[in-house]
Amino acid sequence: MFADSAKIYIRSGKGGDGHVSFRREIYVPAGGPDGGDGGRGGDLIFEVDEGLNTLTDFRFTKKYSAGDGENGGKARCHGKDGQDLVIKVPEGTVIKDTETGKVIADMSHGNRREVILRGGRGGKGNQHYATATMQVPQYAQPGRPGMELNVTLELKVIADVGLVGFPNVGKSTFLSRVTNAKPKIANYHFTTLNPHLGVVDLGEGQGFVIADIPGLIEGASEGIGLGHEFLRHIERTKVIIHMVDAASTEGRDPVEDINTINAELTAYNEELAQRPQIIAANKLDVLYGEEEEEAVNRIRDAFEPNGIKVFPISAVSGKGVKELLFAVKEILDTLDTAPIVFEREFFPENMDFSNEPYTVVQEDDHTFVVEGPRIERMLGYTNIDSEKGFEFFQRFLKDSGILAELEALDIQEGDTVRMYGLHFDYYK
Numbered sequence: 001m002f003a004d005s006a007k008i009y010i011r012s013g014k015g016g017d018g019h020v021s022f023r024r025e026i027y028v029p030a031g032g033p034d035g036g037d038g039g040r041g042g043d044l045i046f047e048v049d050e051g052l053n054t055l056t057d058f059r060f061t062k063k064y065s066a067g068d069g070e071n072g073g074k075a076r077c078h079g080k081d082g083q084d085l086v087i088k089v090p091e092g093t094v095i096k097d098t099e100t101g102k103v104i105a106d107m108s109h110g111n112r113r114e115v116i117l118r119g120g121r122g123g124k125g126n127q128h129y130a131t132a133t134m135q136v137p138q139y140a141q142p143g144r145p146g147m148e149l150n151v152t153l154e155l156k157v158i159a160d161v162g163l164v165g166f167p168n169v170g171k172s173t174f175l176s177r178v179t180n181a182k183p184k185i186a187n188y189h190f191t192t193l194n195p196h197l198g199v200v201d202l203g204e205g206q207g208f209v210i211a212d213i214p215g216l217i218e219g220a221s222e223g224i225g226l227g228h229e230f231l232r233h234i235e236r237t238k239v240i241i242h243m244v245d246a247a248s249t250e251g252r253d254p255v256e257d258i259n260t261i262n263a264e265l266t267a268y269n270e271e272l273a274q275r276p277q278i279i280a281a282n283k284l285d286v287l288y289g290e291e292e293e294e295a296v297n298r299i300r301d302a303f304e305p306n307g308i309k310v311f312p313i314s315a316v317s318g319k320g321v322k323e324l325l326f327a328v329k330e331i332l333d334t335l336d337t338a339p340i341v342f343e344r345e346f347f348p349e350n351m352d353f354s355n356e357p358y359t360v361v362q363e364d365d366h367t368f369v370v371e372g373p374r375i376e377r378m379l380g381y382t383n384i385d386s387e388k389g390f391e392f393f394q395r396f397l398k399d400s401g402i403l404a405e406l407e408a409l410d411i412q413e414g415d416t417v418r419m420y421g422l423h424f425d426y427y428k
Contacts, residue, residue, distance in 0.1 A: 004155040004232065006058035007098055010117060013041025013082030015143030016069035018123035022136070023075075032135065034076050035126040038143045039069030041119025042082035046095060046105060048112045049088035055153055066117075069143055072125045082119055092158045092236070094342050098150040102346035108158055108236075109339050116151075117348055120144030121379060124421040141420055144376060147348055154232055158339070159197055159211035160332055162237035164265075166257050167214075169245045170282040172196070174315035175212045178325060200325055208332055211237065231268045236340040239276045239331050240265075241324075246281035246295045246312065254281065254295075255302045276331050277308050280324055285314035349392060360405040366415045368406055368426075375419055384422075 016038025023031025179198025358372030
């Protein structure tokens with residue numbers, strides 16, 4: 001069975017704890033602190049693997065954790081960093097926060113590798129806490145915990161055109177005729193259980209990618225049948241081809257079928273139903289003369305007044321197929337060439353710290369100390385050496401009220417702010 005969604009738990013590595021120790025050598029009876037720093041926790045990374053086309057592997061493994069950093073040692077020995085964990089996914093996978101449904105990353109087009117959860121920072125050893133007044137520090141900084149999330153993976157195929165219709169209307173036959181795809185073809189419902197991709201070559205370097213979306217049924221938007229499993233694959237397409245059995249070989253009404261599918265598209269995602277559409281009136285090879293003309297005109301009268309063109313075709317004989325394909329290409333040429341990519345909405349590094357306490361105290365005339373688990377968590381999750389990380393750090397100080405508290409203590413430009421071994425100069 002094709003798997004295009006999965007829910008998993010992910011965790012980055014915990015940082016190793018800093019070490020408390022003191023230099024002890026012959027002739028040096030009172031050596032200073034020499035506790036080493038803990039190693040950094042491993043990152044949790046997602047990477048596109050061209051050899052994958054389903055999320056089947058995630059049905060069997062539900063928990064993924066990066067390696068923890070090692071604790072620091074004596075003699076200033078630094079703990080080993082935790083091992084990163086790289087999770088391979090097929091191109092087109094969208095990673096969402098399960099609780100909010102917001103997009104964390106879209107692994108498509110240029111985005112081949114992304115760090116989703118950063119490992120916790122390693123704790124500082126007691127060597128960093130020696131001062132003129134505290135020469136024997138018995139304190140070392142604990143490693144920061146790793147980040148954890150429950151995420152939902154959704155595979156959304158990457159295609160310019162989506163081919164939709166009720167089961168057994170000839171979509172697979174059409175796709176096998178116009179592309180290099182080799183879908184299964186048989187005369188029974190739900191023959192296609194996997195979305196098939198094919199490249200349409202119109203010559204002279206022109207063409208597009210088309211996806212055969214498995215047959216939709218009424219109630220698909222509510223998850224009836226395999227509705228949700230298939231509807232998500234239409235979300236990246238720019239043009240939709242509705243294929244109907246114009247000859248009603250199974251007794252279905254083609255006009256009613258198109259209206260039903262449009263209703264399902266609207267119910268699932270209203271924006272989908274607004275995308276350009278073309279109707280392929282298929283199976284006309286079984287009709288003759290006036291019967292064929294009457295069947296096509298009935299569909300045209302229902303939809304062409306709304307700007308939806310109808311093309312009579314036979315996927316079996318190839319009649320009318322070329323005209324349909326060039327009409328689709330003409331529409332694509334008028335649209336924005338930028339691929340449909342789902343923008344990031346959720347930033348794990350910005351997760352809420354509002355419930356964790358902190359303190360702001362003045363140590364001396366020009367030094368201020370900010371401490372508390374809230375600050376430790378923020379520093380452990382944030383890479384302040386990067387531009388984005390430092391911007392988040394500044395925003396955190398402002399939004400949490402720390403800057404206001406420092407100003408209430410009459411901090412001046414050039415004064416030092418100390419946070420767990422890190423020192424910053426204050427400037428407005």
